Amino acid sequence: xxxxxxxxxxALQAEIRRQIGRVLKKSGAVIGISxxxxxxxxxxxxxxxxxxxxxxxxxxxxxxxxxxxxxxxRVLSDKxxxxxxxxxxxxxxxxxxxxxxxxxxxxxxxxxxxxxWKNKITIPTNIxxxxxxxxFNLTVENPGGEVFTERMPLKAYLQIVxxxxxxxxxxxxxxxxxxxxxxYAVVGTGNKDEHMQGFFVKYGDGGADLKPIAHLFKIQVYxxxxxxxxxxxxxxxxxxxxxxxxxxxQEEFFFGLDFYTMDMLWHxxxxxxxSAEAAEALGLTVSQVERGYANIKRKVMATEYLxxxxxxxxxxx
Amino acid sequence: xATIDLDTTRKELKAFILETFLFGDDSEAFGNADSFMxxxxxxxxxxxxxxxxxxxxxGITVGDxxxxxxxxxxxxxxxxYVQRKAG
Numbered sequence: 001x002x003x004x005x006x007x008x009x010x011a012l013q014a015e016i017r018r019q020i021g022r023v024l025k026k027s028g029a030v031i032g033i034s035x036x037x038x039x040x041x042x043x044x045x046x047x048x049x050x051x052x053x054x055x056x057x058x059x060x061x062x063x064x065x066x067x068x069x070x071x072x073x074r075v076l077s078d079k080x081x082x083x084x085x086x087x088x089x090x091x092x093x094x095x096x097x098x099x100x101x102x103x104x105x106x107x108x109x110x111x112x113x114x115x116x117w118k119n120k121i122t123i124p125t126n127i128x129x130x131x132x133x134x135x136f137n138l139t140v141e142n143p144g145g146e147v148f149t150e151r152m153p154l155k156a157y158l159q160i161v162x163x164x165x166x167x168x169x170x171x172x173x174x175x176x177x178x179x180x181x182x183x184y185a186v187v188g189t190g191n192k193d194e195h196m197q198g199f200f201v202k203y204g205d206g207g208a209d210l211k212p213i214a215h216l217f218k219i220q221v222y223x224x225x226x227x228x229x230x231x232x233x234x235x236x237x238x239x240x241x242x243x244x245x246x247x248x249x250q251e252e253f254f255f256g257l258d259f260y261t262m263d264m265l266w267h268x269x270x271x272x273x274x275s276a277e278a279a280e281a282l283g284l285t286v287s288q289v290e291r292g293y294a295n296i297k298r299k300v301m302a303t304e305y306l307x308x309x310x311x312x313x314x315x316x317x
Numbered sequence: 318x319a320t321i322d323l324d325t326t327r328k329e330l331k332a333f334i335l336e337t338f339l340f341g342d343d344s345e346a347f348g349n350a351d352s353f354m355x356x357x358x359x360x361x362x363x364x365x366x367x368x369x370x371x372x373x374x375x376g377i378t379v380g381d382x383x384x385x386x387x388x389x390x391x392x393x394x395x396x397x398y399v400q401r402k403a404g
Binding site: 130136151 | 354357360361362364365366368369381382384385386387389390
């Protein structure tokens with residue numbers, strides 16, 4: 001799992017130049033930057049590959065975003081010298097009914113939910129302890145600080161996700177506006193964990209012209225970040241979804257495992273490492289390794305449609 | 318609640334799976350012991366749909382700790398689970 005991160009960064013930069021220039025025939029890169037590790041690494045790689053004058057980082061906060069995201073995005077752009085723009089998408093989202101539709105769905109579970117409350121979605125995080133299907137809990141906090149959690153019924157879950165996905169889709173639309181007006185490409189920022197396990201919104205943050213780190217495990221993204229000098233406070237930040245008003249880590253929301261354990265398990269599985277050997281190396285039991293393998297396989301399989309291009313009948317001429 | 322016949326339960330559950338997830342198309346037939354996940358018939362959203370069906374149709378409540386493949390990932394497992402809960 002340890003890579004030669006400096007060499008990997010050089011190779012990625014060459015590939016970014018080739019893809020944007022030769023393949024896509026664009027003259028620069030537009031990237032949504034959130035102050036998270038993945039978008040920071042992509043923006044820094046693009047600035048190093050193309051020159052900072054050919055990269056624009058777009059910050060797209062909305063009502064539920066953490067102010068920390070914007071501050072860290074500015075720390076990054078100061079370091080690598082590329083231009084940043086801020087597009088507050090709250091008004092657009094309100095116009096699309098994002099918040100109203102989401103709150104209506106939350107009230108299917110918590111009828112008293114209203115102004116001043118916070119919400120988040122989580123999954124079980126004990127996936128190595130017990131073989132379990134991923135189900136989704138809705139957690140809300142009232143203005144008095146009381147927290148309530150319920151497993152979500154299908155209808156509420158689907159509507160909350162559909163409404164929340166408007167955020168990523170409006171961000172994609174905004175990125176393409178800025179890219180097209182400059183003849184630039186849109187750079188997707190998902191890593192391998194997100195890309196292969198389906199932790200992205202189809203035609204939302206999944207909508208991009210190139211995805212330069214989609215083959216890198218999260219723990220390898222950290223190695224590249226260190227090698228190219230991404231600021232420490234970005235590297236040390238806990239990855240969050242920055243989508244729900246009640247802060248939720250990516251582990252709680254989607255993966256159900258810490259990144260180190262998940263990536264090491266996945267790497268072992270890909271390399272056909274026997275469960276007993278992986279268990280010994282990771283300090284886990286054989287059953288835990290097997291549950292981890294099964295959980296990753298299930299997610300990859302269940303989210304295949306997210307990675308598919310639109311299906312066509314027959315071959316297009 | 319009246320005792321539910323295991324074979325009838327299997328047939329009802331299989332009909333629900335076929336109708337809901339395969340649009341009634343049984344050309345990709347699956348056996349009662351086949352894993353829905355391994356056959357690619359149901360994903361995690363499908364599991365929620367299945368749980369709604371169980372709760373509404375059989376008057377049971379599926380607990381968080383019961384959301385496991387041993388209960389929900391094949392027609393046989395489902396039927397046995399429903400029998401235990403509703404029997």
